[in-house]
Amino acid sequence: QSALTQPPSVSGSPGQSVSISCTGTSSDVGGHSRVSWLQQTPGTAPKLLISEVTKRPSGVPDRFSGSKSGSTASLTISGLQAEDEADYYCLSFTNRNTWLFGGGTKVTVL
Amino acid sequence: EVQLVESGGGLVQPGGSLRLSCAGSDFNFRNYWMHWVRQVPGKGLEWVSRTDPAGTVTDYADSVKGRFIVSKDNVKSTMYLQMNSLRAEDWAVYSCTRVLDGLAGHFDLWGRGTLVTVSS
Numbered sequence: 001q002s003a004l005t006q007p008p009s010v011s012g013s014p015g016q017s018v019s020i021s022c023t024g025t026s027s028d029v030g031g032h033s034r035v036s037w038l039q040q041t042p043g044t045a046p047k048l049l050i051s052e053v054t055k056r057p058s059g060v061p062d063r064f065s066g067s068k069s070g071s072t073a074s075l076t077i078s079g080l081q082a083e084d085e086a087d088y089y090c091l092s093f094t095n096r097n098t099w100l101f102g103g104g105t106k107v108t109v110l
Numbered sequence: 111e112v113q114l115v116e117s118g119g120g121l122v123q124p125g126g127s128l129r130l131s132c133a134g135s136d137f138n139f140r141n142y143w144m145h146w147v148r149q150v151p152g153k154g155l156e157w158v159s160r161t162d163p164a165g166t167v168t169d170y171a172d173s174v175k176g177r178f179i180v181s182k183d184n185v186k187s188t189m190y191l192q193m194n195s196l197r198a199e200d201w202a203v204y205s206c207t208r209v210l211d212g213l214a215g216h217f218d219l220w221g222r223g224t225l226v227t228v229s230s
Contacts (some may be wrong), residue, residue, distance in 0.1 A: 001153070001172060036215035045205065045220035046155065052215055089155050093215065098170045104154040
């Protein structure tokens with residue numbers, strides 16, 4: 001299976017909002033609500049930001065939010081901060097009982 | 111400390127085999143789905159495999175199906191990945207992560223990974 005489609009990079013100034021899209025098909029993103037988002041900074045393990053499209057674990061700032069429309073899920077960072085500079089990955093369950101990552105998006109804070 | 115620690119990585123020739131381990135500490139291992147994820151240094155994440163809390167259900171990415179076998183020992187709180195017929199493209203850092211049964215996609219704990227290099 002091909003990776004879910006994410007933009008390679010997005011950027012924004014501190015305080016701005018940025019959104020990262022994650023496009024799949026009806027066999028994955030569009031087929032259910034099992035979409036997660038992870039954040040990874042260089043040299044560290046991924047950190048869970050969002051699960052089940054919109055659920056934010058305790059400890060994750062509320063400036064991170066998730067949504068989905070059809071076969072495209074989105075992660076929005078509201079009020080961008082310098083510490084948000086990182087790589088972001090979406091991850092979706094599929095109808096083959098597997099999980100599928102997006103290609104990753106590098107967020108740069110200008 | 112609640113943690114996952116991978117081990118068993120190393121250098122192996124193409125066509126060779128390697129067994130990775132993922133040891134869990136300070137949590138009830140038997141309540142969790144366990145997954146393997148790999149990452150070529152500097153590249154993106156790739157989901158590899160998973161097993162259910164009991165270790166009886168297993169699923170694999172197409173890229174490793176038929177070559178890799180995942181297993182889980184709840185007594186030892188350890189998951190394994192038996193990697194056979196290794197190819198150059200299997201070179202990556204292999205990490206494990208957990209998901210509490212019933213919390214779909216809640217990958218809340220990750221190990222630091224173990225590097226697998228496939229080269230002659």
